[in-house]
Amino acid sequence: MEAVNARPARRGSHQDFSQTDAVTRGLRTTVTLDPDVESMLRALMKERGLTFKEALDQAVRMGLGTRGRSSPFRTPTSRMGFRPAVSWDKALRLAGEAEDDESALRLATREAGGADG
16 A cells, blocks of 8 residues: 655655565655655656656666666767878887987087087
8 A cells, every 4th residue: 555645844845655565564664855856756747647656666766777787988989081191109209209309409509509609
């Protein structure tokens, strides 16, 4: 048997109901809902023609049923048609060589300016 008693509370509403099944014979539970959650639950009740208990059970099952079952996030990729003239595997080595060349040029320029002055 199901009993639903709604009593307004400060932050939300209390919903009392009794549930009887093979595991929880006569379990009575009080659930305190925030106003927005109560509104969503009432909308679900109206939309699907459910009792409070049925709507709450469905909402809890939907929420708990998705935990840990979602697929990992994947970033979509697409081919851009770009083929670099230099292999990306050698990019760091080439960047280092370019930096060495630039440092050597600066040093040579500094030495040449200091010898003349």
